[in-house]
Structure formats: C-alpha cells, structure tokens
Amino acid sequence: MSQGSQVLLLGAGFVCEPAVQVLSDAGVHVTVACRTLAAAQSLTKSLANTTAIELDAGDDEALSAAVGKVDLVVSLIPYTLHPAVVEAAIKHKKPELDQKAKDAGITVLNEIGLDPGIDHLYAVKTIDEVHRAGGKITSFTSYCGGLPAPANADNPLGYKFSWSPRGGLLALLNPGQWYQDGQIAKVEGKDLMASAKPQNISQDFDLVGYPNRDSVSFREFYAIPEAHTVFRGTLRYSGYPEIIRTLISIGYFSQDRLVSLDGGNKTPPTWLQLTAQLLGLESTVTQSQVRDAIASKVQFLGSNELTKVLSGLEWIGILNETEPVTPKDTPLDTLCEVLQGKMAYADGERDMVVLQHIFEIEHADGSKEKRSSTLIEYGEPIAPGYRSAMAKLVGLPCAVGVLAVLEGKISMKGMVAPWSDPVIAAYLTDQLRTKHGIELAEEVIA
Ligand SMILES: *[C@@H]1O[C@H](CO)[C@@H](O)[C@H](O)[C@H]1NC(C)=O
Ligand SMILES: *[C@@H]1O[C@H](CO)[C@@H](O)[C@H](O)[C@H]1NC(C)=O
C-alpha cells in the first residue's frame, strides 16, 4: 500500500511537479525539500498531503534527520549529491554502495526518467521479446532529443533553452563512440557537429542526429552481443550543427580568458570587433572582411549552407557593427549570455521530446525485420503551472517508480535499474501507458 506512506522529495526543479502531483493524488504524503523554502512551497501550495521544508542536501546531519522520518527518499537534485543521499538512507559503513544498500535492505532505484529511463525500458522490452522467441538483435540505434515544438522552432538554430545553455553547449564537444558493422567507430569532440546526419523520424519536422557519447558499453548493458551496430544519438533540427560548428571554428566555444579589447579606455567592443578578434583580425576590419574570414574558416560548408549560417550568425548578433558586447570571462560565457537571452522559451510556446529506437531483428527462422519504437510528446503551452514534455517524461516515470517501490512491486534490494528485470520493466511500462498515456509506438518498418 502506498497510501499514507511518507516520501521525502529532494529538489524543486521543473521535473518535480509531475512527480509530486502523482504521489499526492495517490495519497502519499510528500515532503518537498529544497535549499530555498519558497521553491519547495511553490510545488506544494496547491497540493493536498504535501509539506515544504528548507533543506541543504549537502548538510549530512540535516539530510540524515529528514531521511530518518520517511519511508522513501526521491533525489531529484544534481547527481553529484546522490551518493550522499544514498549514504543517508543506508547509514551503515561498508565499502561498496550496492552491497551496503543490500545489507541495509533498501532498494535504490536508479535512472528512472527519460534518458536514462523510458529509453531503456523500451529498448529491453523489444530485446527481451526477440530473445525469448529465439531471435537476434543485429542492430540497435536510438535517437533522443528535447526540442521546441515545430511551431516554436522559429530561430535559425531551431533550439530554445529553459535554463543556462553552458552545459548543453559544452556537451557539443563530447567525443562519441559506437559499434558500426562490428567495428568500434569514433568521433572526436571537435568533429561531433560535423558527424550529424538527417533523421527521417517524422514528415512533420526535419531533424538531424549525432552521437551521444559512449554507446559501446550499451552492447553489453543491453545484453545484445550479437549486434553489429549499437548507436545512441541526440536529435536537433537541421541547421543547428552547421551554426554550432561555425561558432566553434570562430572561437566562441573557447574557455580561455577573454582578453580585454577596450585598450584601457573602457569602451566595450562591438560584436563585430569581438568576432574579428577571435578570428585573429584587426578590430578595424569591415563586416564584409569578417564574413570572408568566416567563409574561409568553414570551407566544409556548401554555399547554400554558408548563406544560412551567416544569416544565423547575424540573427545571433555576432556580426553586429554597433551593438556593444557585454563581455564575460570567456568567449563561451559571452556567447552563452546572448544565446540565453535570444533563445529562451516565451509564454504560450511548447517543447517537444522525440525518442526513437530502431531494431534490426533476425528471427529464429532466419527472416529479417526492422522495427521502430517512437515517442513524440508535446509539452503544455508555457503558462503558470504548465508541464513541459521533458518534465512529464522525467517526473512521471519517477513517480511510477516510487509507487512501485512503496507497493512492493520492486522487492529487489541494492541498486536496482528499472530495466534490469524484464518483469519490473514490463510493470513500469504498463503503468506509464495506462496511468499516464506515455508509451512508445511500435511499428514494423521493413
Ligand atoms: C492525506 O492522505 C490520507 C491518506 O493517506 C488521507 O486520509 C487524507 O485525507 C489526506 N489529506 C488530505 C488533506 O487530503
Ligand atoms: C521517410 O519516412 C516516410 C514514412 O514515415 C517515408 O514515406 C519516406 O519515404 C521516408 N523518406 C526517406 C528519405 O527515407
């Protein structure tokens, strides 16, 4: 029984609201704890059976006291704090977290969101079905992206930020590796954007995908040693990688200290002057000289692409001859500031999450099949109390996982990955579908 259970939820970010709502509806008492009381209160104020408290999860004693009062803890705070939360939940001293959790008889449910979370649940669903029938997964590719809905992808990058872009931009320099036709294929961080390829997921939008870090370990993780291709990627609207690649080439992703351009006279440079400086040009160059310098830096672009990229750069404002820069510590920080300002979601706009797995299957009788599993989820229009697609797809699986633990559906102890047991995975996917209408649509495509 989950009714009357006590849950401590750490965090007050955008993914918390759907989780708190579902738990409160189920009669679970939720204590929302955040470093700022007001943030916690904003989540609890309209919900029955909830309490808001101020808590710094970095304060071991306060954390331990709060954890001691409840049946279950949900950590929706940055992952670097998760070990401390698990420690507080265990309160024993043994060398390894998993064994500690087992010894303490507690379940630590991990990675129950979107990615990781729903993506893995639906990967193992099909893999398990195929394996049970004696078949093989010869290829697994998966793409996921959190994007603006098509109608709101109305800037040259086709992208918007709900929070600081810095981490997301730096991730565009991550190297990637995956299995391709039985070999390990790699891309260096500097070439990640160049590796983006068109993805035909829906005729309603034009997406491209590029590798999402290390997919190699997923062959073992998904127990598909037979797969010659294992690839996980990130989705963006087409046009995005070319603009990012150009910004990187110019030097806007540099984390070196920005050398002052003011020559001591405290006049901030214009955007054109800063761009010229990053390109190694004199600050007196004209806009057309800067355009030429960019064109010669990005010879990888076709002339059509170059025209689009330059108009994108103009839209961002980095070719502007009159507007002064507000310089930050580094070129990257200076760029982040302007992107955050120009590419923020506005009221009434919606986000979208796209997730697609493609499985190539060889059945026991030797016949072949290509199957897709696809989720396209739209957020609610931005307004007070709205739920973004991302919040739904991270927060609702979390709530479903919490209820499953409270109701004894997951009785394994120690660190439990929701997909590690097909029975648990099936239960969670079933709950997500029937209670929240979240599911991946499966289709035989070849
Ligand atoms: C809180 O939940 C309990 C069941 O756990 C229920 O009896 C009680 O009415 C709820 N309180 C409110 C204010 O909804
Ligand atoms: C894209 O997918 C649609 C079906 O969704 C198909 O009709 C079309 O031919 C595909 N286009 C390409 C270029 O593969």
Ligand SMILES: *[C@@H]1O[C@H](CO)[C@@H](O)[C@H](O)[C@H]1NC(C)=O
């Ligand atoms: C340059 O910036 C100024 C001030 O923000 C703006 O008024 C002007 O339209 C911009 N120029 C171009 C070409 O975008």
